[in-house]
Amino acid sequence: MNSSKIPNYSSDSFKLLPFLTKSGVSIVFTIGLFSLFHTSNKILEGWKSLLPTVTSEIDTSRLIIQKIQGVSELTTTVFVMDAVVPTSSSRKIGDWVVGETNLLYLARGEVRAGLDLSKIDEDSIITEDNNLTITLPAPEILDSKIDVTESQVYDYDRGFLSLGPDVAPDLQTQAQRETLKKVIQSACQADILNQANEKAVLTVTQLMENTGYDSVDVKTTPSKQCKG
Template identity: 40%
Template structure:
């Protein structure tokens, strides 16, 4: 009796084999795709990683500086350099009459030589943001008007030239009050002379020159400095 052996596999086994082969094909395809991608990245070198880093990295805009504020800060620091000085000696006579009733019986006289100094300038600390206009490589700065900053009598260089006590030397000594009066008169005369000799205009010119030199180091190709006339009461 001859026994037959059935070598056929069950149907379920064939199905399993089919899906197994498909899985191998899919896995192999993914592997091939990954391999090709790696090869592409290798050919591109670091550019791929640079591009990848650029996509995921955070970007920060370049900081912006307030040019007007910087210029104002620089110009304000130069305020001490914008003064013009006028010096002058003034001879001032003063007199005090002595009376008896309606009669003048004598006079005390003092002749004073005053050495005075008047400083004028542009107060750059008053510069405001709207006074500075920047357009590209051009800048326009409008300066405040010039003014008298200080006026004084140098008492160490001034002197009493002559003093007459009056009334045959019997009148009270009033040299101190006459000297004070002479100093007040002298500073008024010297201030008027300073203004008449263009001290405020000189202050404008010096301020314009100083600010132009200062701003020229900032790299602007066109610099315009606008000055203003002094106020009507600047010399009063």
């Protein structure tokens, strides 16, 4: 009758058993961590694919617009003119003039023209092949006024026996209106709108010099004012 042999294990073999057990557990644990890390990466990549793409591109057009609008006051042109304006008013009885009042007004008028740079938008800015093109809005007369500190009534005469009507305030107001018309007309004849355009082109071109573009082209828009 054959009897099976019992393997002969030495005492040293039993000493290795705890080490092998621990090593096996360590290997299994390491493989588990690697698998978990690999799975987590796939999950994260899946989540990223669902999120919207965020770009770091800067809206250069908006920055350019803000920079230009900051120098709006530097693009204005001022026209100043002194004028002598006579006005008069008559007192009548029927068709007969019985008295006349004359007022002579020395006035200083001021016209300010320029470009409303707040009208610049993204459509006004074109960038192509590192070249920048800016189209400016049309120049316009922004303001006209009488400088009352430099204006005065030079002469006020109600005529023979002061029979003319005493209407100095009305005649002065009329003289100021006439002065403004003359000053605006003279400013237009002096090409104030083209001057405003030239000043704006120079200012905006200098402003854009150090923006990194190979070339900067500033274009103007014709004005509908000062015509006719």
